[in-house]
Amino acid sequence: MVKQTEANRFLLVIAVILNLVLFALLFAQTIMNGEILTWIAVIFLLVISFIIEYIWRKKNHQNMHWLGKN
Secondary structure, eight states: OHHHHTOOHHHHHHHHHHHHHHHHHHHHHHHHTTOHHHHHHHHHHHHHHHHHHHHHHHHTTOOOSGGGOO
16 A cells, blocks of 8 residues: 555554554543443444455455555
8 A cells, every 4th residue: 555655654654553542542431431332332343343354355355464565
């Protein structure tokens, strides 16, 4: 993806890290509120999103390497 779009690899990594941190904060806040069904749903959606992405990439024979490295 980096070579095709000429994107800045540093910005992509920062975006991923920022999203993970924000997701972790949301998850922590949800757990602190004690609503168990909400955080079970969050975990389920996270897991199912990775499964769908994996299936989609396998079906379309897309690159599975980190940030497009070969």
